Amino acid sequence: MINKHNSFLREIHKEVRREKIVTFWNKYAKFIIAVFTSLAIFYFVWSYQFNSQNVSIANTGAQFSEIMQFLAEGKQAEAALGFEQIVEEGSGGYVQLSLLRLAAHARRNNRPNQAMQYYQQISSDASTDTIIRDFAKLQLVNLKHGMNDWDKTKISLQELINSNSPWKYIAQETLSLEAYRVGEFEEAKELLAQILASKNVSKFSLQRAKILMRLTLGKLKSSSPKERTDALETNHQH
Template identity: 30%
Template sequence: MSQQDDGLFREVEEELRRERLEKIWKDYGTFFIAGAVAIVLGVLGYKYWESQRISAAYDSGARYEAALRQMADKKDVEAQQDFDKLATDGSGGYRALALLQLAGAQYRDGKRADALKTFERLATDGQADSVLRGFATLQAAGLRLNDADFAELENRLTPLMAEGAPWRYSARELLGLAAFRAGKFTDARALLTPLFVEQEVPESIATRAQIIMAEIAAGELAASGKKADTAEPAAPAAGEKAADEAKPAAVTPAAENAGQSSAATPTPSEGATSPSEPAKKD
């Protein structure tokens, strides 16, 4: 009798379990199916996206190499057109590399305004590598050196001088040069002195910093000499007016140094800050 009761209880339990499963499936079966389909579609979608990404990278790489060959064959117009197109619809890092090549070609052709726009285009591209964006910012500042005031260059270059930033030494050198050209000798000295004190600074940058510092010293020495000459003025010639005796020198040390420094100091088209040649990364 007890065995029959046990068997009956088991049948009832199985029936109840089956009914609960049917109810759960009826209520949530659609969601289970949808979830499974979503997982499968997600995996398939990722695989498709990955294959498309790899395919696009291969395509962009081939286009980049083709544009380089055109440039090597002196087909600059065609190369610039291809780099410009690749910079618009290229994949991944090839877009940034295309912008650098385009800017360099424009600079070599004397298209400074176009080169500046291209460098700034890369500098503000949030998807580009941060090192390449920093380099583009540095080159854009170099192109603005002759036209911008010190405040503009300071705004452009200060973020690049952060501790550990890859272009910090080149940015400090360029801003020091800008300060020197603006007659801000104290600022120039503060910016340039660390460049020939710190051991990690590339030798070429340290050498140029020393040259500019020598120019600063020469300018200050010339200024002190002029002050000494005007301390005890010679007796005025007969008939000269008293106002002429107090007339200041026409050329200031800053202006004098600005004119003399072009031969002794680096310009944006030389060395580390050349738009056509990458600034040396420490």
């Protein structure tokens, strides 16, 4: 039964991560790229004669477009090298977009530690757009799944939940999964109830929340207070 539950949690966790990434890029990527491109072009035209830095911004924009073409052609390695060069030498929003692409490339190639470094770089940069910064924070929590203790995970996710971030409900779902995993069933129940009562979550999140709520209620019903306390102590020690 434990293995079955663990397998279920892993599958849900993967599904949540897939949905987050797909939602992020489908909903924001074109807009963000268009905004940064437009700003770079506008700024370059406006002050080209007065500020040589704009030449660098325009060049970075052109370079970014070329690298995106590499991706479209399936040239992942060449694209990764190009994004690394932008991170090293580029400026403005193109650096953050390149870091996101590098993190995604690292994850695809099963290099989670490298991906975490990229997300950490994004999330710690106060100049980064809030949407991108919060997305990076959420990805850090997901990549550290099972590595951080409960208290650290809770603090990281609660920050997003309380901030009216676009990722608020996904953070809430992730926290409920973590609460269930470590035996914090009462907290998992409370978080899941909030998700189920919300009108702003996707139907897939609602379906997962319903399933996890049934499992959580089953755990609360079947386990004694002492068993729950023992489980919590064991998880906190790890």
